[in-house]
Every structure is written in C-alpha cells, then in structure tokens.
Amino acid sequence: MMLALPGQEPALPVVLLAEDSAHDRLILEEVFQEAGIAAQLRFVEDGEELLDYLKQRGAYAAGASVAPWPAVVLLDINMPKVNGHEAVRAIRADPLLRDLPVVALSTSDSPKQIALAYSLGVNSFLTKPARFASFVELMRMFGNYWLQGVRLPPQRS
Amino acid sequence: MTSADSPAAGDARPDLDACDNEPIRIPGAIQPHGVLIALSQPDFLVVAASANLGDVAVVAAAAVTGQPAAVLLDTETLEHLGTLLRRGDADGSGTLLPLRFLADAAGRLHRAWMHRHDGLVILEIEIAGEAGPPAGIAGGLFLALSSAIERLQAATDPDALWAQAVREIRRFTGFDRVKLYRFQPDWSGEVVAEDRAEHMPGFLGLNFPASDIPAQARALYAVNPTRIIPDVGYAAVPLLLGPERAGRPVDLSFAQLRSVSPVHLEYLRNMGVAASMSVSVLRGGELWGLIACHHDRPLHVTAERRQACRLLAQVLAWQLAVAEEAAVARHSAEVRALQARVLEETARGHDHRQAILRHANELLALMQASGFALVTPDAVTLIGATPDEAATRDLALWLAGREDAAASFETDRLGVFYPPAQAFAALASGVLAVPLSRPPRQMMIWFRPEVAQTVTWGGDPRKPVEPAPDGADRLTPRRSFAAWKETVAGRSRPWQPHELVAAGELRDLVLDVLVRRAEELEQINIQLARSNEELEAFTYVVSHDIREPLRQIETFASMLERVVGGGTAAPGGRIGRWVEGIEASSRRLRTLIDDLTEFSRLGRHAQPMAPVALGEVLVEAESDLAQAIAEAGAAVVLAADQPVLLCDRGQIRQVLQNLLSNAIKYRHPGRAPRIVVALAPEPAEVPPRRRPMLRVSVTDNGIGFDPRYAARIFEPFQRLHGADRYPGSGIGLAICRKIVDRHGGVIGAEGRPGEGATFWFTLPAAPGGLP
Structure with missing residues (x-):
C-alpha cells in the first residue's frame, strides 16, 4: 500500500509503517501530515506483509518500484499473523535486513513489553499517545531524529 | 489356684x-488307683512297671521288668496291641486296649488306657472307683x-x-x-x-x-x-525300671496315673x-x-x-x-453402618473431621468408651469425658513420639506407660489411639475411665x-x-480384640477419605492453575485489546476537538462539549482499566517477605505522594518506634500510599489534613501458636464515612462518593485488602461522617521485631 502524500516528491525517504488497525493508519496519516514530516508513508497490515515487502516477494515481487527501501520501519507490536516481536526477530536474523532501523510503536507501555522489544533488537520504543496533539509532537520528534538527525546505514543497491 | x-x-x-x-513330668511314681506298664518299641520289653502290678497281674513287677511283654500279656492282647499301634490309634491322647494278663488264671479282661510317648508304649489300668455312674x-x-x-x-x-x-x-x-x-x-x-x-x-x-x-x-x-x-x-506307687533303662525315668506327661x-x-x-x-x-x-x-x-x-x-x-x-x-459380627455390622454414614457425608462434601465429630457419640458407644478426642495440628476436639485440651495434646505428642507411632496404641493402664496420665487416671486409664496420618499429626483417641x-x-x-x-x-x-x-x-476395662479391629477399620476408612480429599484437592489445584492462566489471558486482553480502541477514541476525540474547537482551548459550542464528554469518559474508562489490571496482577509480581522497618516504608510512601501532601498542606506523623514488619516492602509501600492518598483526598474542607500512623502489637490470636502480629493504623481528620459501609469499601469498585466529586475507580482499598490478605493479615476501617477515619491492617511481626 502506498500513500504518496500530496505535494511530496517520490524521492522523499520512505517510512514503512506496519499497523493492522485501519483507525490507527488513519490517525497516523493525519499525525504525519499535521507534523509535516517530509517522508513517504507506506503501510503494511501485518508482520507477514512487512517481511514480504522487505524481502520483495509475494505482492512485492516487482521490486523497488512497489517496495521502495524504507529509511526506517515503524512497527506495531500487536498484529495478526506475524506479530511485531516475531517480525523484529526475523529482520534481525536476516543478514540483508539486520541493519534496518526498526522503531516499535505500540499502545502498550508495560515494562515487560518494552524490555522484550529491545531484547529482540528494536532501535527505540514509542508508546502511542492518546491525545492527538501529543501524538503529533511525538511523531515530529521521530521525524526529526530518524529522517534528519541520524546517519542511516548506506542504502542498499 | x-x-x-x-x-x-x-x-x-x-x-x-x-x-x-x-x-513333674518324671515323678518316678504313679497314684495307687491303677497300675502302669511301659513297653519299649519295637522289641516290646517291659522297661517299667508300677510296684503294685501284682494287685491285678498276679505277677510281681520285679519279675517282669526287663522281660519281653509276652511273659506278662496274653497273645491276643499283644496282637491287639500290635494292630492298634500299626493303625496309629495309640498316637495323640491314646486309646483303650482290652487287656488280659498271662498269669491271671481267671482271665479277667481289663480296660487299659494306651498311649505312645517318648519311644515307649504306656499302658495304664485303673482299678479304683469303678462304681456306677x-x-x-x-x-x-x-x-x-x-x-x-x-x-x-x-x-x-x-x-x-x-x-x-x-x-x-x-x-x-x-x-x-x-x-x-x-x-x-x-x-x-x-x-x-x-x-x-x-x-x-x-x-x-x-x-x-x-x-x-x-x-x-x-x-x-x-x-x-x-x-x-x-x-x-x-x-505314691514307685515305678520299677528294667535294667536297660539304666535308671532313666519314664516321661509320664501324657499318663493318667502320673503322681x-x-x-x-x-x-x-x-x-x-x-x-x-x-x-x-x-x-x-x-x-x-x-x-x-x-x-x-x-x-x-x-x-x-x-x-x-x-x-x-x-x-x-x-x-x-x-x-x-x-x-x-454384631459389632462389625454396627461399625460398618456407622462407617457408611461417615463415608456418605464425606462424599457429600463434608469435611471428614466434621463427619467424625457428628457421629462421635455413636463412636463412643460402639467402642464402649466414655470420651473421644480428634486431634489435628490446629485443633483438639473433645467429646464426652476426656482429659482437658492441653493434657490431650500432650498425650497426642507423646503418642506421636513413640517408636511405632504409625501403629495404633491401646492400653487399659495408661499411667504405667505415661506417668502424666496418673493425674487424670479417673477419666482416662484406658486409651485407644488410632493415627490418621503419617507422621501421626492427626489421631483419634478413645478414653475409658478407671474402673475402681x-x-x-x-x-x-x-x-x-x-x-x-x-x-x-x-x-x-x-x-x-x-x-x-x-x-x-x-x-480401665481392657479393649477387646473386635474393638481394636473396628478402630483399625475406621482408620482405614478415614485414610481412604483423606486420600480421596487429596486427589480432589489436586484436581482443584489443576483447575485453579487453569483459571489463573485464563485470568492472565483476560488481563492481557483487558490491558491491551481494550486499551487500543480506547486510545483511538481519545485520539479521534482530540482530532475532532481540534476541528470544532479550533484548538485545544475549551470549546464553546455544543459539539465541543460533547467531544469533551467523550474525552472525560475515555479517561475514566482508562483509569478503571489501569486499576483493574493492577488489581488482577497483584501477587504475581510479589516479592518474598522480608523484615522491613515501618518508618522507612512510610517515608517512601510519603515521597510518592510528596506533591499531593504539599498541595493539601497535610501533616503525616508516625506515632511509633521503628517496629519491624515481615512483609513485601513494595506492596506495603503501596498500601500506605493508598491509605495516605485517601486521607488526603477525603480531607475535611475546614481543616488541614493531619494523618497519624500508629502501630501496636495485635492481641494473641487463637490458636496461640500463630506468629505474633502487628497492627498498623492510619488515622485522619477528614470527612469520615458512615460506619455502615465499613466493610463494603474494601470491595473492588465500591465507592461512597460520585466519581465527579472524588475521582478514582474505587479499586485502591480492594488492592490494599488483597495485599494484606496475602500477608496473612486483616484490614478494616472505622469512621464517622465528618469526624475522620481510621484505616488499620495487621501484618506479621518480624522475629524480635515487636516494639
């Protein structure tokens, strides 16, 4: 699924969001727009689709044209089929994917969940705020940091 | 005799x-009312004859000793004797032999008692007292x-x-x-x-x-x-021995004429x-x-x-x-009938001890006893005439300490074996004790009084x-x-074998019941473990799957607010108030979910009990609430030394925090909150072997409450005030009670409307931790 945000060039960095909830996808679109993040937001709906996208198989076999390489993955933890934990484990186990930045984005704030996510190799863990304004603020920080602040690993050819 | x-x-x-x-078996003589002849086997020599042989045999004893039997008895007698010996008739207690002496010209027929013993054939002819019946x-x-x-x-x-x-x-x-x-x-x-x-x-x-x-x-x-x-x-008539006996006496154990x-x-x-x-x-x-x-x-x-x-x-x-x-058999039938009743009641779910005690009077009658005691680790139940509880428990301890304590014990003279029993000999000289467990911590004891x-x-x-x-x-x-x-x-009257059998059967019965109970408990434990797993799954669902749509509701509401209200400032329009309503309801629901999740998780993240000084935990709880305390201008006073509790520090900190927080929340509008935390030893409980407890009380000068609700406030989600006036889910005190329960303590509250409240709970004192 691709959502080219209006007024954005295809050359913008890709943020790949794995999120099974249509409501959250709707909210996140609104949040990204409100936050003015200069990125293409692409969605996959579960961990299985995420891995298909990253490995360019299944619906994404056509390659970079349908599955442009993401700068960073935003990953919901509680998803059907392959959940967030399993997806992180699979990414970190794959030599071609293991350096990909993965940020958990979850409703949960339980220490157990957070500890587990880090132990599996997420680069950071964000809890979805309830208030829209807080969400916008959090995602603005996310964009600033991951898309402008940090040096990402070199893009694959 | x-x-x-x-x-x-x-x-x-x-x-x-x-x-x-x-x-006495070899007196060397017989009584004079008969004569005795002993023959060797198989050569039939007369090895001994009583000195009075001549009275019936017409021949002197001395003349026949050492001679073949043929010189004394006639041929027919000898043949008869041979037949009886071959048939084995002379074995055991013996048989009658018709006998004639060779030398008796009159040919009188005697009735000789004949038996074999010690390698000899012994013939006895009784000559006295042949009067009629x-x-x-x-x-x-x-x-x-x-x-x-x-x-x-x-x-x-x-x-x-x-x-x-x-x-x-x-x-x-x-x-x-x-x-x-x-x-x-x-x-x-x-x-x-x-x-x-x-x-x-x-x-x-x-x-x-x-x-x-x-x-x-x-x-x-x-x-x-x-x-x-x-x-x-x-x-007495002496036995004359033949020379081949060489003086060796004849064993007369089975002889009728033995002197x-x-x-x-x-x-x-x-x-x-x-x-x-x-x-x-x-x-x-x-x-x-x-x-x-x-x-x-x-x-x-x-x-x-x-x-x-x-x-x-x-x-x-x-x-x-x-x-x-x-x-x-009559007794067993009665015992079985009683057993059946006890068993039936136990099967219907009664505790076996209850079932036994319900029929204690019948047990007394059946065992012909006057007193009965059922001793278990936590209680001594006495029925009828028995020693007092302390003496009975001491007796049970002594019984359990015997080498073969697993076996039943019975005596009709307890004081001989257990001297302290002499003090209550009148009540319990007879004791029949049947252990119900191994080691014998449970036992049934029947008592019989001293029979003067x-x-x-x-x-x-x-x-x-x-x-x-x-x-x-x-x-x-x-x-x-x-x-x-x-x-x-x-x-006492001695215990009869069938009474011991009945007591043993009763023990088997109770043990059967206990084994069945243990199996039932195991089943219940398995079911409990399953329920716990389900509860955890439920908790997860609550904590995640309900939170997610709730968060989304809140987010959408705030997105809507942004549009209709033109910002985060309080919106003036009707839609704005509705959106505010959605947000408030969502927040409240979130609080409820958070509290409920915490309540159900309690105990699963519990730490082991350790000695903790009350003052230290109180300081921690105060710092958790520093802001609220400061805002309310509250004073928290610890009116006790530094007694040491045995508890889960984190959980007791939470209890104190909840109680302090309540005291501040429900403060009286007309006065600054003053909270006194005090501590006193709890009076000894019954039974006294329980560890010593301390009572911690938190007394405030707030709005108090109607004492009618003193019990209800500890139930989850029970509130005495509208959520609008005092926010909260009503789970705080339920959490406190659950924590105190887990510590083996009790929690309670006393209060009057407008006059403040005291919340108290008991906790075990650490060893040596009493003030």
Missing part, C-alpha cells in the same frame, strides 16, 4: 523358684453327652455358656464343686463360673495369682487336657480338697482356662467319663468362639507360700484361701 501340680513361688524366693523346674447321668454315656452338648449349644452368651459348662461337668463327674477358671493375659486367673454343693465353700469371682499354676504346669495342661487325683491322701507334686497335694489339702480333677479348655492350642473339680471326699471318675468331660470342654471352647464371633477395680484374691497373692507349720526350714503353700481384697488403681 487349686488345680496346679505346684503352687510355685513368689518373687525372690529362690528355694521355691525351683518349683518352676520341678520334674453319678446320679446325673441316666442311660448311656453317649446319650448323656449328646444332650449335654445340645444344652451347651443353646447358650449363646459367654456367661450362660460358662455356667452351663460347669453344671454339665458336675453332672458327669459327681464332684461337689466344679469351677471354670479363666486365665488373664498375665496368667493370673479368675473363677468365672462355679457349680457346687452347698457345703463346699464357693470361689466364684475370686482371683488367683499366676504363681499358683506355674508355667511348666500350664505347659502340661496344654498337651494333656485331663488330670485326676481321686484321693489327695494317696501313697503329682507333694507341694500341690499340700496345697489341695490346705484348701480342704480330698479329690481333684481338671480339664483344660484350649482355644487354638492355647490354654484359655481350666475346669477344676473338687470333692471333700475321695472320688474317682472313670477314663470314659473323663474323656466325655474333655469333649465337653472342647464344645465349650467352640461355643465360646461362636458366641464371640456372633458378638464381633477390686480384685478379690483367693488368699493373699503376695504370699503364695508360708513357712512350714512345724517350723522346719522350708516353705509350704498358703493355707488360707479366704477372700483377700486388693484395690487396683489406674486400670
């Missing part, structure tokens, strides 16, 4: 101890016997049976006094039945010490069941007895009792009639077994012998058999 060959000795009388070893026996012996047996069989209870038995024996023998003497476990004996002529003194109910019938005499009674002395004043110990004869004479007969009552080969017959004049009873008496004694033994079995027993002895049992009247340096049997009363203390 009168029937022994020897009165034997009391303790510490070495010269009479010898009586126990007196060679006693008046009691009309018709043939056989007819008399069968009707006597019928009468014995008609008597079903033991007392009647004993009485009938002595009557029958007297009828068969013509003795003026016939007694049934029953041995006790210590081999003393009691006369339990007696039939006598009026002129004879009675012995019924008298006891005789074990030494009256020494062990070696009892052994002889067990193998040779009849013994007769037709004339106590007899002159008895002179000491015994003296004993009988002291008792005024001129003739005596005894018949052993054997049960399972063991000597159970003796039928002792006395006459004040000489009296002979023929071998046939003695055999009839022996048969009657056997019938008596069998009938006793029948009567006892019937009694046991008066044992009447036939003469002073401590003085079975006296100095000889002539002043000679020897001891003689006691001369007085006048009743001598002894009061025996500290004894």
Whole structure:
C-alpha cells in the first residue's frame, strides 16, 4: 500500500509503517501530515506483509518500484499473523535486513513489553499517545531524529 | 489356684523358684488307683512297671521288668496291641486296649488306657472307683453327652455358656464343686463360673495369682487336657525300671496315673480338697482356662467319663468362639453402618473431621468408651469425658513420639506407660489411639475411665507360700484361701480384640477419605492453575485489546476537538462539549482499566517477605505522594518506634500510599489534613501458636464515612462518593485488602461522617521485631 502524500516528491525517504488497525493508519496519516514530516508513508497490515515487502516477494515481487527501501520501519507490536516481536526477530536474523532501523510503536507501555522489544533488537520504543496533539509532537520528534538527525546505514543497491 | 501340680513361688524366693523346674513330668511314681506298664518299641520289653502290678497281674513287677511283654500279656492282647499301634490309634491322647494278663488264671479282661510317648508304649489300668455312674447321668454315656452338648449349644452368651459348662461337668463327674477358671493375659486367673454343693465353700469371682499354676504346669495342661487325683491322701506307687533303662525315668506327661507334686497335694489339702480333677479348655492350642473339680471326699471318675468331660470342654471352647464371633459380627455390622454414614457425608462434601465429630457419640458407644478426642495440628476436639485440651495434646505428642507411632496404641493402664496420665487416671486409664496420618499429626483417641477395680484374691497373692507349720526350714503353700481384697488403681476395662479391629477399620476408612480429599484437592489445584492462566489471558486482553480502541477514541476525540474547537482551548459550542464528554469518559474508562489490571496482577509480581522497618516504608510512601501532601498542606506523623514488619516492602509501600492518598483526598474542607500512623502489637490470636502480629493504623481528620459501609469499601469498585466529586475507580482499598490478605493479615476501617477515619491492617511481626 502506498500513500504518496500530496505535494511530496517520490524521492522523499520512505517510512514503512506496519499497523493492522485501519483507525490507527488513519490517525497516523493525519499525525504525519499535521507534523509535516517530509517522508513517504507506506503501510503494511501485518508482520507477514512487512517481511514480504522487505524481502520483495509475494505482492512485492516487482521490486523497488512497489517496495521502495524504507529509511526506517515503524512497527506495531500487536498484529495478526506475524506479530511485531516475531517480525523484529526475523529482520534481525536476516543478514540483508539486520541493519534496518526498526522503531516499535505500540499502545502498550508495560515494562515487560518494552524490555522484550529491545531484547529482540528494536532501535527505540514509542508508546502511542492518546491525545492527538501529543501524538503529533511525538511523531515530529521521530521525524526529526530518524529522517534528519541520524546517519542511516548506506542504502542498499 | 487349686488345680496346679505346684503352687510355685513368689518373687525372690529362690528355694521355691525351683518349683518352676520341678520334674513333674518324671515323678518316678504313679497314684495307687491303677497300675502302669511301659513297653519299649519295637522289641516290646517291659522297661517299667508300677510296684503294685501284682494287685491285678498276679505277677510281681520285679519279675517282669526287663522281660519281653509276652511273659506278662496274653497273645491276643499283644496282637491287639500290635494292630492298634500299626493303625496309629495309640498316637495323640491314646486309646483303650482290652487287656488280659498271662498269669491271671481267671482271665479277667481289663480296660487299659494306651498311649505312645517318648519311644515307649504306656499302658495304664485303673482299678479304683469303678462304681456306677453319678446320679446325673441316666442311660448311656453317649446319650448323656449328646444332650449335654445340645444344652451347651443353646447358650449363646459367654456367661450362660460358662455356667452351663460347669453344671454339665458336675453332672458327669459327681464332684461337689466344679469351677471354670479363666486365665488373664498375665496368667493370673479368675473363677468365672462355679457349680457346687452347698457345703463346699464357693470361689466364684475370686482371683488367683499366676504363681499358683506355674508355667511348666500350664505347659502340661496344654498337651494333656485331663488330670485326676481321686484321693489327695494317696501313697505314691514307685515305678520299677528294667535294667536297660539304666535308671532313666519314664516321661509320664501324657499318663493318667502320673503322681503329682507333694507341694500341690499340700496345697489341695490346705484348701480342704480330698479329690481333684481338671480339664483344660484350649482355644487354638492355647490354654484359655481350666475346669477344676473338687470333692471333700475321695472320688474317682472313670477314663470314659473323663474323656466325655474333655469333649465337653472342647464344645465349650467352640461355643465360646461362636458366641464371640456372633458378638464381633454384631459389632462389625454396627461399625460398618456407622462407617457408611461417615463415608456418605464425606462424599457429600463434608469435611471428614466434621463427619467424625457428628457421629462421635455413636463412636463412643460402639467402642464402649466414655470420651473421644480428634486431634489435628490446629485443633483438639473433645467429646464426652476426656482429659482437658492441653493434657490431650500432650498425650497426642507423646503418642506421636513413640517408636511405632504409625501403629495404633491401646492400653487399659495408661499411667504405667505415661506417668502424666496418673493425674487424670479417673477419666482416662484406658486409651485407644488410632493415627490418621503419617507422621501421626492427626489421631483419634478413645478414653475409658478407671474402673475402681477390686480384685478379690483367693488368699493373699503376695504370699503364695508360708513357712512350714512345724517350723522346719522350708516353705509350704498358703493355707488360707479366704477372700483377700486388693484395690487396683489406674486400670480401665481392657479393649477387646473386635474393638481394636473396628478402630483399625475406621482408620482405614478415614485414610481412604483423606486420600480421596487429596486427589480432589489436586484436581482443584489443576483447575485453579487453569483459571489463573485464563485470568492472565483476560488481563492481557483487558490491558491491551481494550486499551487500543480506547486510545483511538481519545485520539479521534482530540482530532475532532481540534476541528470544532479550533484548538485545544475549551470549546464553546455544543459539539465541543460533547467531544469533551467523550474525552472525560475515555479517561475514566482508562483509569478503571489501569486499576483493574493492577488489581488482577497483584501477587504475581510479589516479592518474598522480608523484615522491613515501618518508618522507612512510610517515608517512601510519603515521597510518592510528596506533591499531593504539599498541595493539601497535610501533616503525616508516625506515632511509633521503628517496629519491624515481615512483609513485601513494595506492596506495603503501596498500601500506605493508598491509605495516605485517601486521607488526603477525603480531607475535611475546614481543616488541614493531619494523618497519624500508629502501630501496636495485635492481641494473641487463637490458636496461640500463630506468629505474633502487628497492627498498623492510619488515622485522619477528614470527612469520615458512615460506619455502615465499613466493610463494603474494601470491595473492588465500591465507592461512597460520585466519581465527579472524588475521582478514582474505587479499586485502591480492594488492592490494599488483597495485599494484606496475602500477608496473612486483616484490614478494616472505622469512621464517622465528618469526624475522620481510621484505616488499620495487621501484618506479621518480624522475629524480635515487636516494639
């Protein structure tokens, strides 16, 4: 699924969001727009689709044209089929994917969940705020940091 | 007792101890009412003959000893003898042999009693007392016997049976006094039945010490069941031995004519007895009792009639077994019926102890006991007449400490084994204890009271012998058999074998029930574990799957607010208020979910109990609430030293935090909150073995509450105020109660509207932690 945000060039960095909830996808679109993040937001709906996208198989076999390489993955933890934990484990186990930045984005704030996510190799863990304004603020920080602040690993050819 | 060959000795009388070893089996002489001949096998030499042989055989004993039997007995007798020996008729107690002496020209036919023993064939011919049958026996012996047996069989209870038995024996023998003497476990004996002529003194109910019938005499009674002395004043007839015996005496254990110990004869004479007969009552080969017959004049009873008496004694033994079995069967049926009721109630879900106690009175009656105790680690339940609780528990501890504590214990003289019991001997001299678990921490104990027993002895049992009247340096049997009363203390009625069996069955029954209970508990545990897993899954669902849509509602609401309200400022329009409503409801629902999740998680993240100083935890709880305390201007005072609690520090911090937070939240609008945390030892609980507890109280000067709701406020989600006035889900106190429960403590509250409240809880004190 691709959502080219209006007024954005295809050359913008890709943020790949794995999120099974249509409501959250709707909210996140609104949040990204409100936050003015200069990125293409692409969605996959579960961990299985995420891995298909990253490995360019299944619906994404056509390659970079349908599955442009993401700068960073935003990953919901509680998803059907392959959940967030399993997806992180699979990414970190794959030599071609293991350096990909993965940020958990979850409703949960339980220490157990957070500890587990880090132990599996997420680069950071964000809890979805309830208030829209807080969400916008959090995602603005996310964009600033991951898309402008940090040096990402070199893009694959 | 009168029937022994020897009165034997009391303790510490070495010269009479010898009586126990007196060679009563080989006296070397017989009584004069018959002649005895002993033949060797297989060569049939006359190895011994009584000196009075000439009285019947026309030939002198000295002339035949060492000679072949053929010089003494005629050919027909020898042939008959050979046949009986080959057929084995002479084995065991023996048989009758028709006998003619070779030298007797008159050819008189004698009836010889013949038995084999110690490699010899022993022939006995009784020559005295061949008078007609006693008046009691009309018709043939056989007819008399069968009707006597019928009468014995008609008597079903033991007392009647004993009485009938002595009557029958007297009828068969013509003795003026016939007694049934029953041995006790210590081999003393009691006369339990007696039939006598009026002129004879009675012995019924008298006891005789074990030494009256020494062990070696009892052994002889067990193998040779009849013994007769037709004339106590007899002159013994020596046995002449053939040269090949080389002086080796003939063993007369089974002989009818055996001469008895002179000491015994003296004993009988002291008792005024001129003739005596005894018949052993054997049960399972063991000597159970003796039928002792006395006459004040000489009296002979023929071998046939003695055999009839022996048969009657056997019938008596069998009938006793029948009567006892019937009694046991009746008892077992009652026990089983009771067991069935206990079992049924337990199966219906009652605790086995409850079921036992419900039927305790029946248990008492069945066991013929006056008191019953059910001892378990946490309680001693007493029914009927028993020692007090402390004494019973001490007794149970002693019983459990015995080497074979897993086995039942019974005694009719507890004080002998357990001296502290002498203090309550009147209540509990008899004890039957049945362990219900291993190790025996649970047991049933039945008590029997002391029977202020008066044992009447036939003469002073401590003085079975006296100095000889002539002043000679020897001891003689006691001369007085006048009743001598002894009061025996500290004894109960003894426990009967069938009662022990019933108690054992009851134990098996209860153990069965306990095993079943354990299995049920295991099942319940499995179900509980499953429920716990389900609860965890539920908690997860609550904490995640409900939170997610709730968060989305909140987010959408705030997105909507942004549009209709044009910002985060309070919107003025109706839609804006509705959006505000959505947000407020969502927040409240979130609080509820958070609290509920925390409540259900309690205990799963619990830490082990450790000693914690109350003051330290209080400081931590205060710092958690520093902001609220500061805003309310509250004062928190610890009115106690630094007592040490045994608790999960994190959880008790949470309890204090909740209680302090409540005290601040429900403060009185007219005064600054003042909160006093105090601590006192909790009065000892019952049972007292529980560890000491401390009571922590948190008293405020806030708005208080209606005491009617003192219990309800600890229920989850129970609130006394609207959520609008005082925010919160109503879970805080429920969490407190759950934590205190987990510590084995109790939580409570007291208050009055407008006058403040005190919330308190108890916790175990750390060892040595009491202030």
